[in-house]
Amino acid sequence: MTVKVRGLDVALGGRPVLNGVSVSVPAGTWTAVIGPNGAGKSTLLRAILGLVPSRGEVTVAGEDLGALKPRHRARVVAYAPQTPNLPVGMTVFDYTLLGRSPYIPHLGRESSADRAVAAEVLGRLDLTGLAARPLDHLSGGERQRVVLARALAQQTSVLLLDEPTTALDIGHQQQVMELVDQLRLADELTVVTTIHDLTLAAQYADDLVLLSGGRVAAAGPPGEVLTRSAVAEHFGARVRVSPARTAAPTSHSNAPDARNVREVRNVRPGLRTHDSVAGREPPWNLNWCGARRTARGWRPRCGGRARGYGRFRPPCSAAASDPRRGS
Structure with missing residues (x-):
């Protein structure tokens, strides 16, 4: 109805x-x-x-x-x-x-x-x-x-x-x-x-x-609503929105495609995140990575991996750069 x-x-x-x-x-x-x-x-x-x-x-x-x-x-x-x-x-x-x-x-x-x-x-x-x-x-x-x-x-x-x-x-x-x-x-x-x-x-x-x-x-559709400017204006969050990798179709009616698949990355100084806000495979959740300074340089708090639903993302790049510069 x-x-x-x-x-x-x-x-x-x-x-x-x-x-x-x-x-x-x-x-x-x-x-x-x-x-x-x-x-x-x-x-x-x-x-x-x-x-x-x-x-x-x-x-x-x-x-x-x-x-x-x-x-x-x-x-x-x-x-x-x-x-x-x-x-x-x-x-x-x-x-x-x-x-x-x-x-x-x-x-x-x-x-x-x-x-x-x-x-x-x-x-x-x-x-x-x-x-x-x-x-x-x-x-x-x-x-x-x-x-x-x-x-x-x-x-x-x-x-x-x-x-x-x-x-x-x-x-x-x-x-x-x-x-x-x-x-x-x-x-x-x-x-x-x-x-x-x-x-x-x-x-x-x-x-x-x-x-x-x-x-x-x-x-x-999600891809039209969740834009970088909309998230910044209405949620007060500084993010980067970019297309996420396309996955194989599933039984879900809203299978990922170029129209609604997006990836949002936090760009606030001092924090890192990997966040795919759409896409059924892989369905990454919001995961704050962060970073800390050690004697050997910057190290990601997540140990180099951001946890998703039952699997891990590839190692993040927080260890390779000072997060205060953003990426």
Whole structure:
């Protein structure tokens, strides 16, 4: 289902947070909302759901979400918040079953069909073995999958994820993003995520929306949005953006090509980084290398190698030059 936001304004506590935001997300695609802290990314998702007062229009497949009752809206759009409330002592299965609430009558109980849906979702997310485990006994990666399971149990066509990789290590970040991508392709979901990691955003999303100061500063394919000037202006980061090496196509719909593959290198004096913000193979993460002066000259803090997802990059050049000169 296509999601369209037109002229969205949000003010919280008398302070404008979003101003005239318009976004279009084609059906079956993945759009990542990026931007500096305080740009209004999370507020945008909450406004789409009607969780905060707003002005403007939000439609899904041409249907005005604001005109729908909450129960009906929950059958159209599912939401996984950045900091979900995970009741202590509640089991994984019971929490997943909460996703069936829009289909359970008032004062009624879940049906065998609802329990079957919850069990099927847990199976798809490889959580069946944890069904009876209390939520407070889960690891960070397991909690993220359980929150996603609850959202999937709503059986909607639109999935909104607020910072799905928050507080996860590099391996669990990749696992969560791969899982979302597989589910999107299998179920033809329309996915909208907010995310701080530009590397992950460009690797997995079909399109990016850059929010800054409550307005849309740029929107389009990753290669068009993540430019050197845009990163400098809106993130206050001095970087070098250059094409990254092309990799073999994969099953991911946003396979790297000359349009959206970019490499960003930090050029702030005294620091070095290797960062490929797009490209599925190899999917390098943001890795600060840095350097230190020794009796034998400058040596990279990373030991000459910047760590990526399960592999290493070639030795960096920090040992060969004074990083204060940049490169």
